[in-house]
Amino acid sequence: PTSDLVTGPDIIFFWVARMIMAGYEYRGKMPFKSVYFTGIVRDKLGRKMSKSLGNSPDPLQLIEQYGADGVRMGLMLAAPAGNDIPFDDALCEQGRNFNNKIWNAFRLVKGWTVDDTIAQPEASAIAVKWFKMQLDKTIAEVDDSFSKYRLSEAMMAVYKLFWDEFSSWYLEMVKPGYQQPIDKATYEATLGFFDALLRLLHPFMPFITEELWQQLREREPGASLMVTLMKEPLEVNEKFLQEFELAKEIISNVRSIRLQKNIALKEQLELQVVDSHPVEKMNPVIIKMCNLSAINVVFKKAEGAASFMIGTTEFAVPLIDMIDVDAEITRLLAELKHKESFLQGIVKKLSNEKFVNNAPAAVIELERKKQADAESIIRSLKESLTILLKK
Numbered sequence: 001p002t003s004d005l006v007t008g009p010d011i012i013f014f015w016v017a018r019m020i021m022a023g024y025e026y027r028g029k030m031p032f033k034s035v036y037f038t039g040i041v042r043d044k045l046g047r048k049m050s051k052s053l054g055n056s057p058d059p060l061q062l063i064e065q066y067g068a069d070g071v072r073m074g075l076m077l078a079a080p081a082g083n084d085i086p087f088d089d090a091l092c093e094q095g096r097n098f099n100n101k102i103w104n105a106f107r108l109v110k111g112w113t114v115d116d117t118i119a120q121p122e123a124s125a126i127a128v129k130w131f132k133m134q135l136d137k138t139i140a141e142v143d144d145s146f147s148k149y150r151l152s153e154a155m156m157a158v159y160k161l162f163w164d165e166f167s168s169w170y171l172e173m174v175k176p177g178y179q180q181p182i183d184k185a186t187y188e189a190t191l192g193f194f195d196a197l198l199r200l201l202h203p204f205m206p207f208i209t210e211e212l213w214q215q216l217r218e219r220e221p222g223a224s225l226m227v228t229l230m231k232e233p234l235e236v237n238e239k240f241l242q243e244f245e246l247a248k249e250i251i252s253n254v255r256s257i258r259l260q261k262n263i264a265l266k267e268q269l270e271l272q273v274v275d276s277h278p279v280e281k282m283n284p285v286i287i288k289m290c291n292l293s294a295i296n297v298v299f300k301k302a303e304g305a306a307s308f309m310i311g312t313t314e315f316a317v318p319l320i321d322m323i324d325v326d327a328e329i330t331r332l333l334a335e336l337k338h339k340e341s342f343l344q345g346i347v348k349k350l351s352n353e354k355f356v357n358n359a360p361a362a363v364i365e366l367e368r369k370k371q372a373d374a375e376s377i378i379r380s381l382k383e384s385l386t387i388l389l390k391k
Contacts (some may be wrong), residue, residue, distance in 0.1 A: 012037070022280045036149055036177050037086035041075075049087070062092055069205040070095035073155070076204055080152045098159065099208050100202070106212050108175075108191055115181035121273075123284040124186040127173035135164050135196055137234040137241070142200060144183050158200045166197060169248065173285055191216060196231045247282035250315060253289040253308040261306065261328070268293040272301050273315040304387045307380070329388050336381045343374040 016035055023031030041049045049056040062071045066089075071094030079085045099369040138161045146155035175189060176182040195216060202225050213225040255273060263269070271292050277283075283295050301307055301316035308315055349355055350367055 039079065039082070041087050044088055045085070046086070057087070057089070060335075061255045062089070066092040066096040066271045067099055067207075068254070069207050070297065072206075073098060073203055073204060075154045081148075081150045098163065099205070101167060102205075102208060102212065105162075105171060106215075107330050108171065109194060109203045110215070112176060112187060113181040114184050114187045118181065120183045120185040120286075121284070123288040124174045124183065126244075126282065126285050127170055128186060128189045130240070131165065131170045131193055132238040133241055134161065135193060135231075136233040137236045139196075139200065139231060143230075143233070155204045157202070157295075162197055162201070166193065173289060196346055198225060198232050202226070207353070210371060241281060243279045244285075246279050246310060247286055250279075250282075250286055251289045253310070253315065254292075255304045257308075257319075261298060261319060263319075265291055267291075268321075269317050270299045271295045272316040272318065274298060274301055274316065276313070278313055280310070299342060304384065325388055329385065332381055332385050332388070336378065336385070339374055339378050339381065342377065343371065346371045346374060 012035075018030055023029060036266045043049055043053075043055045047053060047055060066074065071092050073090035074089075075085060076092065077089065077091045078087060091157070129143050141157045145151070145157065153353065158339075169191070171190075174186050176184070198209045198213045198216070202213075206226070210225045212217075213228075214223075250271075254269065258265065258269070259261075269290065269292055271286070271290065271294070273295065275297070277295070277297050280295075286292065286295060298316075301314065302318040305316035305318045307317075346367055350364075350371065356364060
């Protein structure tokens with residue numbers, strides 16, 4: 001720099017130029033072709049972190065409190081490409097919690113007893129097939145993000161894959177019963193998935209991933225996750241993944257009914273599908289995750305059943321013999337009162353000529369949809385009350 005005032009960009013340009021010249025001098029070629037600029041780290045008030053303001057946290061104290069991997073992840077969560085980094089300790093806490101999630105998943109898997117003699121359950125086979133595709137899809141996304149230097153997006157893709165798909169869904173689907181062994185095929189597939197997940201996480205969380213990778217299987221002397229290649233992704237079946245997402249919606253709705261009606265998980269339920277079942281091949285997974293006695297296709301749902309819609313398909317769970325009728329009537333009356341009050345507000349708004357004449361068409365359409373939905377729910381609540389009041 002020739003000016004007395006040396007700015008940040010000047011310094012960066014100076015050192016980049018020096019590294020390029022050193023590359024030509026010592027190796028006879030340009031050492032790199034791309035330079036990645038990070039944003040400015042800012043505090044909660046949006047101020048640039050600096051010594052003069054005294055608003056910079058002590059890195060060693062952060063590492064002591066949240067762990068090195070937790071701090072790294074906290075910074076990455078707040079650092080989308082092209083933007084400044086709004087640092088917050090809460091993000092480091094989220095990183096630490098994710099470390100705990102990885103460790104707990106590892107302890108769960110390594111705590112299973114393997115039985116070579118038992119066959120792989122059909123639900124586990126479907127789960128393995130699904131997660132393999134989900135893993136391949138995410139690896140392709142991460143590869144694409146890395147190629148565009150979108151490091152934060154790459155990390156979030158792996159974070160969601162591990163937390164949501166692997167821990168919350170896959171492990172629950174393949175987990176053996178209490179004090180029961182797991183089949184070898186499922187166990188080996190799960191170890192393979194864990195290995196691939198640790199490889200994906202390693203650039204962001206090098207310490208816990210290296211430690212768990214070494215413990216996952218017996219390794220050759222000197223082997224390190226640091227120099228292990230990523231898994232090559234295969235083409236995925238998008239139709240299968242969409243069908244599995246539909247199965248997850250069914251499971252979530254049945255679980256919500258259990259929660260709303262205060263029905264213990266140990267109590268088996270029946271699931272009815274009105275007219276036709278769109279994802280019958282997923283029945284083994286749905287039955288296991290919901291603890292169902294059966295899934296039956298019917299032309300008319302049972303009286304008093306709790307129902308839900310997914311797309312154009314109606315599902316129902318017969319409950320008449322499993323609930324406290326008086327308590328359910330009280331709950332339905334309260335919900336009916338709330339929905340009727342909500343509907344009155346919508347009708348009043350749509351009856352206001354000033355609102356209808358001045359509001360955008362999309363807003364009017366949304367309000368009419370709210371009205372139709374509320375009317376549908378009210379009809380359903382009244383039908384349920386009529387059935388229960390006869391008991």
